[in-house]
Amino acid sequence: xxxxxxxxxxxxxxxxxxxxxxxxxxxxxxxxxxxxxxxxxxxxxxxxxxxxxxxxxxxxxxxxxxxxxxxxxxxxxxxxxxxxxxxxxxxxxxxxxxxxxxxxxxxxxxxxxxxxxxxxxxxxxxxxxxxxxxxxxxxxxxxxxxxxxxxxxxxxxxxxxxxxxxxxxxxxxxxxxxxxxxxxxxxxxxxxxxxxxxxxxxxxxxxxxxxxxxxxxxxxxxxxxxxxxxxxxxxxxxxxxxxxxxxxxxxxxxxxxxxxxxxxxxxxxxxxxxxxxxxxxxxxxxxxxxxxxxxxxxxxxxxxxxxxxxxxxxxxxxxxxxxxxxxxxxxxxxxxxxxxxxxxxxxxxxxxxxx
Amino acid sequence: xxxxxxxxxxxxxxxxxxxxxxxxxxxxxxxxxxxxxxxxxxxxxxxxxxxxxxxxxxxxxxxxxxxxxxxxxxxxxxxxxxxxxxxxxxxxxxxxxxxxxxxxxxxxxxxxxxxxxxxxxxxxxxxxxxxxxxxxxxxxxxxxxxxxxxxxxxxxxxxxxxxxxxxxxxxxxxxxxxxxxxxxxxxxxxxxxxxxxxxxxxxxxxxxxxxxxxxxxxxxxxxxxxxxxxxxxxxxxxxxxxxxxxxxxxxxxxxxxxxxxxxxxxxxxxxxxxxxxxxxxxxxxxxxxxxxxxxxxxxxxxxxxxxxxxxxxxxxxxxxxxxxxxxxxxxxxxxxxxxxxxxxxxxxxxxxxxx
Numbered sequence: 001x002x003x004x005x006x007x008x009x010x011x012x013x014x015x016x017x018x019x020x021x022x023x024x025x026x027x028x029x030x031x032x033x034x035x036x037x038x039x040x041x042x043x044x045x046x047x048x049x050x051x052x053x054x055x056x057x058x059x060x061x062x063x064x065x066x067x068x069x070x071x072x073x074x075x076x077x078x079x080x081x082x083x084x085x086x087x088x089x090x091x092x093x094x095x096x097x098x099x100x101x102x103x104x105x106x107x108x109x110x111x112x113x114x115x116x117x118x119x120x121x122x123x124x125x126x127x128x129x130x131x132x133x134x135x136x137x138x139x140x141x142x143x144x145x146x147x148x149x150x151x152x153x154x155x156x157x158x159x160x161x162x163x164x165x166x167x168x169x170x171x172x173x174x175x176x177x178x179x180x181x182x183x184x185x186x187x188x189x190x191x192x193x194x195x196x197x198x199x200x201x202x203x204x205x206x207x208x209x210x211x212x213x214x215x216x217x218x219x220x221x222x223x224x225x226x227x228x229x230x231x232x233x234x235x236x237x238x239x240x241x242x243x244x245x246x247x248x249x250x251x252x253x254x255x256x257x258x259x260x261x262x263x264x265x266x267x268x269x270x271x272x273x274x275x276x277x278x279x280x281x282x283x284x285x286x287x288x289x290x291x292x293x294x295x296x297x298x299x300x301x302x303x304x305x306x307x308x309x310x311x312x313x314x315x316x317x318x319x320x321x322x323x324x325x326x327x328x329x330x331x332x333x334x335x336x337x338x339x340x341x342x343x344x345x346x347x348x349x350x351x352x353x354x355x
Numbered sequence: 356x357x358x359x360x361x362x363x364x365x366x367x368x369x370x371x372x373x374x375x376x377x378x379x380x381x382x383x384x385x386x387x388x389x390x391x392x393x394x395x396x397x398x399x400x401x402x403x404x405x406x407x408x409x410x411x412x413x414x415x416x417x418x419x420x421x422x423x424x425x426x427x428x429x430x431x432x433x434x435x436x437x438x439x440x441x442x443x444x445x446x447x448x449x450x451x452x453x454x455x456x457x458x459x460x461x462x463x464x465x466x467x468x469x470x471x472x473x474x475x476x477x478x479x480x481x482x483x484x485x486x487x488x489x490x491x492x493x494x495x496x497x498x499x500x501x502x503x504x505x506x507x508x509x510x511x512x513x514x515x516x517x518x519x520x521x522x523x524x525x526x527x528x529x530x531x532x533x534x535x536x537x538x539x540x541x542x543x544x545x546x547x548x549x550x551x552x553x554x555x556x557x558x559x560x561x562x563x564x565x566x567x568x569x570x571x572x573x574x575x576x577x578x579x580x581x582x583x584x585x586x587x588x589x590x591x592x593x594x595x596x597x598x599x600x601x602x603x604x605x606x607x608x609x610x611x612x613x614x615x616x617x618x619x620x621x622x623x624x625x626x627x628x629x630x631x632x633x634x635x636x637x638x639x640x641x642x643x644x645x646x647x648x649x650x651x652x653x654x655x656x657x658x659x660x661x662x663x664x665x666x667x668x669x670x671x672x673x674x675x676x677x678x679x680x681x682x683x684x685x686x687x688x689x690x691x692x693x694x695x696x697x698x699x700x701x702x703x704x705x706x707x708x709x710x
Contacts, residue, residue: 035691042689130690289684296683296690300676301664303694308663309656321655328651329644334397335485335651336390339658 005036012139013044017112020139024114027131038131041138048080048137049277050144052162054187057149059170060194063255065147067266069111077142078110084129084148084158085117112141126157127306130299133161159187160295163288164276166190166269169208171200188248190272196252196265208250245287246279315346360391367494368399372467375494379469382486393486396493403435403492404632405499407517409542412504414525415549418610420502422621424466432497433465439484439503439513440472467496481512482661485654488516514542515650518643519631521545521624524563526555543603545627551607551620563605600642601634670701 008026011019023041026034053068055061062083069079105111116125116132129146136144148158159165167188172195191212193204249272253265261267280288313321324342327333333341363381366374378396381389408423410416417438424434460466471480471487484501491499503513514520522543527550546567548559604627608620616622635643668676679697682688688696 035689039689039692043686046686292684293680296680297676299690300679300683300693300697303690304667304697305660305664307694307698308667309660312659312663321652324655325648325651328655329647331398331401334390334394335654335658337394338655339662342655342659343662 005033006040009037009040009138012041012135015140017109020112020135021114023135024116024132027135028116028128030128034131038134041135045134045137048133048141048144049164049273050133050137050146050162051273052146052148052159052165053168054148054159054165055168055170055192055194059168060255061147061168064168064192064194064253064266064269065145066105067253067255067259067264068269069105069145071261071266071270072143073105073108073110078140080112080136080139080141080144081114082129082132082136082144082146083113083115084125084146085115112136112139126161127303129158130161156187160298163280163291164189164273166192166273168192168194169204170195171198171204189246189276190269191248191250192253192265192269193250194253194255197254197259201252205250205252212248212250246276249275312342312346316342317345320345360388360395364392364395364493367396367490370495372464375467375490376469378490379471379487382490383471383483385483389486393489396490400489400492403488403496403499404519404628405488405492405501405517406628407501407503407514407520408523409503409514409520410523410525410547410549414523415610416502416523419523419547419549419608419621419624420500421460422608422610422614422619423624424460424500426616426621426625427498428460428463428465433495435467435491435494435496435499436469437484437487437491437499437501438468438470439480439501440470467491467494481516482658484513485516511542515653518635518646519544519628521547521628523547523549524559525550526553526559544601544631545624546603546605547608547620547624548605549608549610552609552614556607560605560607567603567605601631604630667697667701671697672700675700 008019008023012023023037025031026037031037051068053061053065065081065083069081072079105113114132116128133144133146146158146162165187167190169191170193191208193201193208195201196205251265251268251272253269255264255266280291320342324333324338328335328338363374363378367378378392380386381392386392406423408416408420420436420438424436427434460468469487471483488499488501501513501517520542522545524546525548546563548556548563550556551560606620606623606627608624610619610621635646675697679688679693683690683693
């Protein structure tokens with residue numbers, strides 16, 4: 001494995017797992033050549049079906065992802081698992097179950113597992129996740145399973161990088177309706193009630209059904225819209241259209257070591273995912289293209305905003321931002337004036353090198 | 356009332372309610388001269404104590420705000436109420452209770468009430484709220500009460516515009532612990548359990564106490580940190596310091612027409628708010644300045660990012676963004692290349708006029 005973007009890209013494309021791991025590290029660390037690496041890999045992607053799996057801690061989603069991966073392997077599909085933890089390093093805990101998973105899946109070259117945690121900001125994690133998915137996609141995996149802890153805006157952002165999003169619930173996580181956080185249902189393409197063999201599972205199923213029924217087209221539309229506008233760069237969303245036409249199926253799963261393929265519901269889950277895929281890709285994939293378009297726009301606006309800010313902050317002479325904060329705090333300058341003067345300073349500083 | 360920023364500002368400063376209403380409309384509609392208006396008003400602000408009051412629908416926070424306003428008026432303080440609804444226009448509903456409130460408070464020139472709803476994006480609403488607070492502050496109100504519906508990231512953003520944030524809970528909103536959304540507790544400077552005369556109030560109080568006890572300094576610190584980083588412009592937060600030293604008091608309130616000043620708990624709530632104010636402002640207000648500094652930095656970065664994006668999108672030749680999305684979708688260009696080329700196009704287009 002060498003250090004240049006083209007040779008690393010070539011090694012990833014040739015199937016080297018070591019190169020793949022290294023490429024993901026570049027992405028995670030924002031290596032200076034990672035943009036070049038990603039640009040070289042990008043034309044080779046677009047084949048993988050990306051499935052996001054999100055749920056609160058305690059829903060057993062790691063086991064569910066492992067079971068899903070095993071089933072996909074039995075069908076002969078190659079699988080990459082990307083476990084993203086938006087709550088770490090704050091809880092100190094990375095996604096659990098990696099070790100158990102490794103035992104179940106290790107020694108199989110058709111499976112690749114990688115964890116990523118927050119480093120810096122959640123916006124940064126969403127960008128990194130998108131890039132990591134693209135690396136795995138270019139590396140030729142049939143499925144990329146992105147597992148994330150349900151923790152608010154973060155998994156909404158991360159779900160936007162997936163083509164099918166599975167929201168995992170489980171009985172016994174407190175009041176059945178309240179436990180389903182507002183906003184989570186709207187990102188669900190498929191709902192899984194895991195631990196369906198436990199007491200209270202039917203209550204959870206009933207509560208979810210009631211919420212789904214509340215979400216009739218018009219209202220769903222509004223809610224999705226609401227989300228669209230909560231997104232980073234105030235981009236419009238194209239998700240509304242297909243939300244009207246797809247009713248998230250609800251499947252019961254039991255992802256434990258004791259469950260058998262006959263009663264674990266993993267087949268049902270996979271069916272639901274594949275029906276959603278067929279829904280998006282049928283008729284020349286018009287729905288998929290529409291959804292992708294809105295997401296690409298959101299991503300470009302987010303990256304533009306990030307790049308502009310990085311450039312501006314780099315162009316500002318040392319101490320300028322601090323001085324502006326002082327002026328606003330002492331009321332010598334309004335925030336609006338301060339912003340204008342920061343833009344002017346950065347402009348002047350950047351002039352010799354162009355914009 | 357005339358149309359120029361200086362004369363409108365003068366009228367606001369002289370106490371005209373009509374000018375005040377008009378100034379707020381300018382802010383809400385992003386009138387082209389609103390930045391000039393705000394800059395003229397800004398040096399006259401800094402006197403009002405801004406109290407944010409947030410809670411889920413059904414907690415009775417509108418009645419609580421009304422009761423608080425009446426009590427403040429009895430003390431001879433002037434009060435502005437800004438009711439911000441981040442969920443509208445999606446639910447179609449503005450903040451309820453305005454009509455009842457008007458009846459209780461109307462005819463008193465020491466009270467001013469204004470509602471604002473989402474128009475465009477939540478980021479936009481947070482900016483508009485900050486500006487509206489500044490107008491009310493400059494207009495000379497002793498207190499500005501900002502009431503907002505608990506709806507996720509939005510009220511966190513809006514709480515950052517307040518000096519004291521009151522989080523309102525109520526019994527009977529589902530499971531006591533689950534109903535308290537993650538993230539809400541961390542913004543609370545004061546906790547109010549409203550409808551404290553109802554069954555289950557003691558359960559709610561107990562659940563909140565347990566959560567407060569969990570939030571010992573180190574953990575609280577992490578959580579606040581987490582929030583800081585969820586904030587818009589990835590700014591650091593200065594809130595951590597005082598979070599370690601202030602334990603949010605818990606007060607029981609009964610904001611109904613039947614309650615009397617002896618048993619409604621409003622006096623306790625006001626006491627708690629004033630103790631928090633004293634905590635922040637004691638010893639030359641060092642804590643307050645620190646908190647403000649972090650918030651001003653966050654606001655400047657947010658406004659810079661917003662201004663840069665507006666400028667970039669204006670500078671892009673028509674169709675450039677759409678063409679870039681097409682290229683990314685067809686994989687002719689990676690997102691990273693597309694962003695670079697959009698920056699280049701905007702730069703070239705802007706060159707004749709400087710950055």
